[in-house]
Amino acid sequence: MGAVTDDTRTHVVVIGGGFGGLYAARELARMPVRVTLVDRTNHHLFQPLLYQAATATLAPTDITAPIRYLLRDATNTTVLMAEVNSIDPVARVVHCDDGATDLAYDYLLLAAGARHSYFGHPEWESAAPGLKSIDDAIVIRQRFLGAFERAEKATSDRERDAWLTFVIVGGGPTGVELAGMFPTIARRTFERDFRHIDATRARVILVEGGARILPSFNPELAARAHRDLEELGVEIRTSTIVTGIEKGWVTIGEERIAAGTIIWAAGNVASPLGASLGVPLDRAGRVIVNPDLSVPGHPEVFVVGDQAAIPAPPDRPVPGVAPAAMQSGPHAARNIRRRMEHLPTRPFTYVNKGDMATIGRHRAIARVAGMNLVGIPAWFFWLFLHILYLAGFRNRLSVLVEWGYAFLTYQRGARLITAPRASPEGSRTPIGPW
Amino acid sequence: MGAVTDDTRTHVVVIGGGFGGLYAARELARMPVRVTLVDRTNHHLFQPLLYQAATATLAPTDITAPIRYLLRDATNTTVLMAEVNSIDPVARVVHCDDGATDLAYDYLLLAAGARHSYFGHPEWESAAPGLKSIDDAIVIRQRFLGAFERAEKATSDRERDAWLTFVIVGGGPTGVELAGMFPTIARRTFERDFRHIDATRARVILVEGGARILPSFNPELAARAHRDLEELGVEIRTSTIVTGIEKGWVTIGEERIAAGTIIWAAGNVASPLGASLGVPLDRAGRVIVNPDLSVPGHPEVFVVGDQAAIPAPPDRPVPGVAPAAMQSGPHAARNIRRRMEHLPTRPFTYVNKGDMATIGRHRAIARVAGMNLVGIPAWFFWLFLHILYLAGFRNRLSVLVEWGYAFLTYQRGARLITAPRASPEGSRTPIGPW
Numbered sequence: 023m024g025a026v027t028d029d030t031r032t033h034v035v036v037i038g039g040g041f042g043g044l045y046a047a048r049e050l051a052r053m054p055v056r057v058t059l060v061d062r063t064n065h066h067l068f069q070p071l072l073y074q075a076a077t078a079t080l081a082p083t084d085i086t087a088p089i090r091y092l093l094r095d096a097t098n099t100t101v102l103m104a105e106v107n108s109i110d111p112v113a114r115v116v117h118c119d120d121g122a123t124d125l126a127y128d129y130l131l132l133a134a135g136a137r138h139s140y141f142g143h144p145e146w147e148s149a150a151p152g153l154k155s156i157d158d159a160i161v162i163r164q165r166f167l168g169a170f171e172r173a174e175k176a177t178s179d180r181e182r183d184a185w186l187t188f189v190i191v192g193g194g195p196t197g198v199e200l201a202g203m204f205p206t207i208a209r210r211t212f213e214r215d216f217r218h219i220d221a222t223r224a225r226v227i228l229v230e231g232g233a234r235i236l237p238s239f240n241p242e243l244a245a246r247a248h249r250d251l252e253e254l255g256v257e258i259r260t261s262t263i264v265t266g267i268e269k270g271w272v273t274i275g276e277e278r279i280a281a282g283t284i285i286w287a288a289g290n291v292a293s294p295l296g297a298s299l300g301v302p303l304d305r306a307g308r309v310i311v312n313p314d315l316s317v318p319g320h321p322e323v324f325v326v327g328d329q330a331a332i333p334a335p336p337d338r339p340v341p342g343v344a345p346a347a348m349q350s351g352p353h354a355a356r357n358i359r360r361r362m363e364h365l366p367t368r369p370f371t372y373v374n375k376g377d378m379a380t381i382g383r384h385r386a387i388a389r390v391a392g393m394n395l396v397g398i399p400a401w402f403f404w405l406f407l408h409i410l411y412l413a414g415f416r417n418r419l420s421v422l423v424e425w426g427y428a429f430l431t432y433q434r435g436a437r438l439i440t441a442p443r444a445s446p447e448g449s450r451t452p453i454g455p456w
Numbered sequence: 457m458g459a460v461t462d463d464t465r466t467h468v469v470v471i472g473g474g475f476g477g478l479y480a481a482r483e484l485a486r487m488p489v490r491v492t493l494v495d496r497t498n499h500h501l502f503q504p505l506l507y508q509a510a511t512a513t514l515a516p517t518d519i520t521a522p523i524r525y526l527l528r529d530a531t532n533t534t535v536l537m538a539e540v541n542s543i544d545p546v547a548r549v550v551h552c553d554d555g556a557t558d559l560a561y562d563y564l565l566l567a568a569g570a571r572h573s574y575f576g577h578p579e580w581e582s583a584a585p586g587l588k589s590i591d592d593a594i595v596i597r598q599r600f601l602g603a604f605e606r607a608e609k610a611t612s613d614r615e616r617d618a619w620l621t622f623v624i625v626g627g628g629p630t631g632v633e634l635a636g637m638f639p640t641i642a643r644r645t646f647e648r649d650f651r652h653i654d655a656t657r658a659r660v661i662l663v664e665g666g667a668r669i670l671p672s673f674n675p676e677l678a679a680r681a682h683r684d685l686e687e688l689g690v691e692i693r694t695s696t697i698v699t700g701i702e703k704g705w706v707t708i709g710e711e712r713i714a715a716g717t718i719i720w721a722a723g724n725v726a727s728p729l730g731a732s733l734g735v736p737l738d739r740a741g742r743v744i745v746n747p748d749l750s751v752p753g754h755p756e757v758f759v760v761g762d763q764a765a766i767p768a769p770p771d772r773p774v775p776g777v778a779p780a781a782m783q784s785g786p787h788a789a790r791n792i793r794r795r796m797e798h799l800p801t802r803p804f805t806y807v808n809k810g811d812m813a814t815i816g817r818h819r820a821i822a823r824v825a826g827m828n829l830v831g832i833p834a835w836f837f838w839l840f841l842h843i844l845y846l847a848g849f850r851n852r853l854s855v856l857v858e859w860g861y862a863f864l865t866y867q868r869g870a871r872l873i874t875a876p877r878a879s880p881e882g883s884r885t886p887i888g889p890w
Binding site for chain 1: 498518538611873874
């Protein structure tokens, strides 16, 4: 970055343009520093609505916005689309794009998030994709819609039934929200579109290893969600472990189920970048940070969001959700300022404003201010909050149009199967020399 | 298709869900036949707006709609998402999905369209993608947006200038419409988003082998489009042949230009399916049909749209545009009915309702009823017509929101770079047996 090295301001590098990194950058924009935010994609993703993109209700462009557009008024900030390969915490350098770009930092704010984890079975990924990025959502949308296309041209009942079987592994919010959408779409949206499919034969199976779905939620709400899902026709298997996955087949204990679509929503592991700091990680690969979110031995490095294991009382752990990233990102930014001003940093405290999940078309569960909300009121509350938070005015309006349309007509606006060949010109490939 | 073989109605197979196939299917829906429409994708594409998806103004979902949704009320019609491999005109069978699905027909309506052609240089395709499908548009959007990302982190002026150079090969409507969008976006949309890019340095070069751009248009209108493009800063090189393309470089005569983005809009070749009919094709691979659109020697096979070379007076050839497909598709369907009723078929006559192309943000050229329209009036006329024809109510509303937003703010709603790994479960891959 030859163009800016003569700048003598303190340089803060932010890795990741998710909720943690973006909200930190907005805080840093008000400080006398220069900021470089690096992300491997060009967009911020509104992750709480990702399951809607995966089920063809919203378009991928509805829930994404270019990071540099969101930070266009942060004149002290440069946004770089680049792949971070490693961090050298001793030399204080971030290595990007296989050495093409190196960023020397005074402070580092690491917010690279998490990916799904297959519990030691990485070979399951191709048969059972997970849902973290917009590219993941496009793959799941393609498989979900494609399954109905395949069922329509199946030559036997057995083949057709297999294509109409959808298994979701993992009963957390992502699994529950996906499981709620599938039967609604199969039975209502596609009602008149197919000639050889009996939509009532579509099976949605939700598999959860623990004793109940939504283990992080209030038990009453989780029970209500369980009931709501069963009313929609979802088969829920709790205390059930998946022991094998291959293309078209999932094995649950002794039972082998033929399923054209298998989705993995069962576990997370933090970005491997944390490991290059050379400090202790927890079992999920998260960096175990100090109460002020800095890294032990590296007061100039902070970790936030899904990538951080943040100390908290055992009964109130900091969950891997968007609000925790929205809170921890700016908190770390403020601690950077305090450190620059030689003031003591402050410990982070997570303010849990509630949990919420949607079930199908117009039901939800929510825990707000110690109260349980269920059914349609919870769904309206969910709708209101998500529109409020959705990044960027344009998307908000566009999403409203899509939702209104989907709600009134049962139709899905984004029923597009795309499969562009991966570009040979990824962000890392040099195509010069010029 | 075991489920329907006991149906004794005449079976019409339509290959292709573009304008030709879709409009034919709508006509066939009113006839006492059963219809199978096969397409390799699940969607109909509103191709006249494809350049807007390629330039991130509209989302891919805005200009596509599921074919089976558009034909949901055509109860005599089955839509199949399948890859057609070949046609056996003697046995009257269409072979799909490598033999997994075979369709026996009484009448065949071939509307498989065209792809871009590299004039004997297929090796140019990876460096200079063309624009025919929605997947193509996603690839071009990714390269177009990615070029600015690469320019932002360039380490030399030379590299930055190369990434800010966009070469479009071919001065037909697609090339002209793309060329008009690029400078607008580079200079206005991205105005405040980048820190190291001087947007006035972005170069857009439009290369045309013939003596003028828009050779199929009225000369006065083409001249006006030429002037409009030059006012937007586009460099136009007419009577100029591209002699070499490799990643990042294009050779025009003796000149070698470093260009991060090269787009091919220069030539078309019809779907190779025409060749399996075993009848004469023209130089562009199109089936030379009889005046009634049937194939010589095969009165039960009709070819329409971009795939057909339709006999016409030399001064009024049938162009490869959407209106010609919209007219020839239903005409062939009506001739099928006449043949079933033992009536003589009717020759096809193309009614040219006008040509039109947009130039940049709010200018267009149009030829309507023998009159030339230019500038903003032409643009409004263009807008009105496209909204009118856009398939499906939802898309129409959503497109209006996007256009209004883009027009008022200069912002692009669909600035998303995606690169999902191609699914290992394409339409042809079996994943059973169940």
